[in-house]
Amino acid sequence: MNKNRIVTNSAxxxxxxxxxxxxxxxxxxxxxxxxxYESISLISNYFTLTKVENDGAFLSLGSALPETIKFILLSGIPVMALAFGVGYMFLRKNISFISMLALSFAIGGGIGNIYDRVVHGSVTDFLHIDLGIVQTGIFNMADVSIMVGMGLFFVQSFFNRRRTIS
Structure with missing residues (x-):
């Protein structure tokens, strides 16, 4: 393994x-x-902390499913996908640094939420943004990591597309 690969993998x-x-x-x-359900105002009423447990997926989707199906869909399949993602990151040779960074954010967030689901039976969510007409559901730092990773992919795709068009 060359020195650049070691530095990249370490990062x-x-x-x-x-x-x-x-x-x-x-x-x-x-x-x-x-x-x-305690609500703590962090930045006026725009950014609050409210603790909830989410036993479903995004916005509690799937929370009413039978336990076996819920476990397979919300834990089993994501664990396999995350394991594939980690393997892909470390074994793939022609992936850009930004793509690797994006994957590490998204996979890190995914691992954080899967860990909660497997160890605690649900995912702890606690952050809420309310800007009037723009409002989020309650989310956590793993969700932020996933969104940052996806944002990096979109930004990279945008700039790569502009480069190939020029």
Whole structure:
């Protein structure tokens, strides 16, 4: 393995672990310090902290499914996809650094949420943004990591497309 590959893999592993760590630390603090459905204003009423447990997927989708099907769809399949993603990141040779970074954010967030689902039976969500007409559901730092990863992919795709058109 050449020196560049070692540096790149180390940076990706550090990013992956930092995303998982930030997610789990923030969730542990919320689990210990905040009551369920307690609303704490962080920035006026625009950014609040409200602890909820989500036993479904995004916006509680799938929470009413039978337990076996829910486990397969919300834990089993995502674990396989995340394992494939990690393998792809470290074994693929012709992937750009930005793509690797995007994958490490998205996979790190995915691992954080899967860990919660497997260990705690649900995912702890606690952040809410309300800008009047623009409002989010309640989310967590793993969701932020996933969105940053997807945003990096979109930005890279946009600039790669502009480069090929020129």
């Amino acid at each position: 990706i592993l550090l990013t992956l672990l930092a995303n998982i760590g930030c997610d789990q630390i923030s969730k542990n603090i919320v689990r210990e310090k905040v009551d369920y």
